[in-house]
Amino acid sequence: MPRKNYGDVDAIRKKMADAKGGRMTDPNEFRPPQVKEGESFKFRFFILPPFEAGEKCADGEFTQTSELFYVQNGSHWINNKPYPCPRIHNDEECPMCSLGFELMGETQDKKMRSQIARQYLPQQKYAMNIYFPNDKANPEDLRGTVKWFNPGQSIYNKMEACIMNDDEGDPADPQAYGIFYDPYESYLFQLVVGFKGGYRNYDESKFLASVGKRPIAAKDKKPLESRIDEILAQRHDLFTKFDEPDTDKLASLVKSMTNGDGDGDDDGFDDDDDSVDESVKADDDVVIEDEEDATEDAEDAVEEEPKAKTKEKKKAKEEPKEEPEETVAEDDSSDDSDGSDGGEDDDELASLMAQLGEDD
Numbered sequence: 001m002p003r004k005n006y007g008d009v010d011a012i013r014k015k016m017a018d019a020k021g022g023r024m025t026d027p028n029e030f031r032p033p034q035v036k037e038g039e040s041f042k043f044r045f046f047i048l049p050p051f052e053a054g055e056k057c058a059d060g061e062f063t064q065t066s067e068l069f070y071v072q073n074g075s076h077w078i079n080n081k082p083y084p085c086p087r088i089h090n091d092e093e094c095p096m097c098s099l100g101f102e103l104m105g106e107t108q109d110k111k112m113r114s115q116i117a118r119q120y121l122p123q124q125k126y127a128m129n130i131y132f133p134n135d136k137a138n139p140e141d142l143r144g145t146v147k148w149f150n151p152g153q154s155i156y157n158k159m160e161a162c163i164m165n166d167d168e169g170d171p172a173d174p175q176a177y178g179i180f181y182d183p184y185e186s187y188l189f190q191l192v193v194g195f196k197g198g199y200r201n202y203d204e205s206k207f208l209a210s211v212g213k214r215p216i217a218a219k220d221k222k223p224l225e226s227r228i229d230e231i232l233a234q235r236h237d238l239f240t241k242f243d244e245p246d247t248d249k250l251a252s253l254v255k256s257m258t259n260g261d262g263d264g265d266d267d268g269f270d271d272d273d274d275s276v277d278e279s280v281k282a283d284d285d286v287v288i289e290d291e292e293d294a295t296e297d298a299e300d301a302v303e304e305e306p307k308a309k310t311k312e313k314k315k316a317k318e319e320p321k322e323e324p325e326e327t328v329a330e331d332d333s334s335d336d337s338d339g340s341d342g343g344e345d346d347d348e349l350a351s352l353m354a355q356l357g358e359d360d
């Protein structure tokens with residue numbers, strides 16, 4: 001008998017993760033680190049443009065065309081398993097969301113409504129390709145790499161605001177405006193991961209408008225065309241990162257919940273019992289770092305040599321290390337076994353409320 005090949009470790013990992021009920025941690029996904037009170041982390045990256053089916057990418061060729069720079073996604077989490085939402089993925093009716101909206105319609109109590117939203121509605125996310133330039137704000141192992149990033153509403157809002165803005169401001173106070181993902185004229189995005197009200201917070205994140213639009217790779221301020229092509233070819237096929245929604249499965253889950261044992265105790269959801277912090281939108285004044293400093297740093301970022309990077313070099317340290325559990329002290333379900341990214345973002349509620357058209 002010929003010797004069998006057991007070598008496809010990626011496939012096995014995925015199967016095992018599926019069996020366990022979690023999602024594989026994709027080494028190509030950039031996940032912001034956990035933070036504690038008083039801590040904050042800063043990263044700088046360029047957002048890469050939309051892609052066309054057949055274009056070269058890190059996974060071979062893109063399987064689909066993305067019209068926008070992001071791919072919208074979101075999952076219902078039931079018994080620690082993600083169920084992609086047909087409403088968010090395909091703009092189709094979703095039985096689980098319908099149930100959530102129906103239950104929310106039955107109460108006017110704001111806290112109740114947000115709890116229902118949290119339990120029944122998925123958080124809307126926006127997957128995009130990003131490129132970390134050789135900037136000293138970035139950890140060394142990220143520099144020069146293309147990752148995909150799946151932020152929630154609050155970061156997305158900053159990007160949307162840039163696209164919607166026509167006003168470049170004045171030289172003393174430049175504003176980010178228009179298309180920010182043209183690799184020849186791109187803004188550097190500065191992600192600031194802070195901590196507020198018990199959650200990760202991204203309020204201080206922004207495009208570095210003061211540095212202006214620039215090529216994502218340049219030498220003496222001139223775009224490095226071949227390096228730009230190389231970077232674009234390392235983008236990830238975002239559509240393959242998510243399973244297709246299974247509306248029938250969601251419908252049967254809804255059915256079992258609504259016809260269940262009737263006492264409402266076992267509704268199929270995990271009781272994660274984290275009460276929604278109503279104060280997440282409190283407007284603290286934050287000291288923005290010295291813009292000149294930022295400009296200087298960002299200048300470094302673009303004086304980038306087209307170094308021959310060994311793509312295959314594995315970077316064990318890329319993913320944030322296991323974080324102490326006290327990061328999200330009141331949440332004992334944050335052991336990451338559900339495949340979500342452990343810590344909670346305060347934009348979760350913002351996202352849900354946005355879906356409901358409640359923006360207060």
Ligand SMILES: [Zn+2]
Nearest residue numbers: 085087094097
């Ligand atoms: Zn849904």
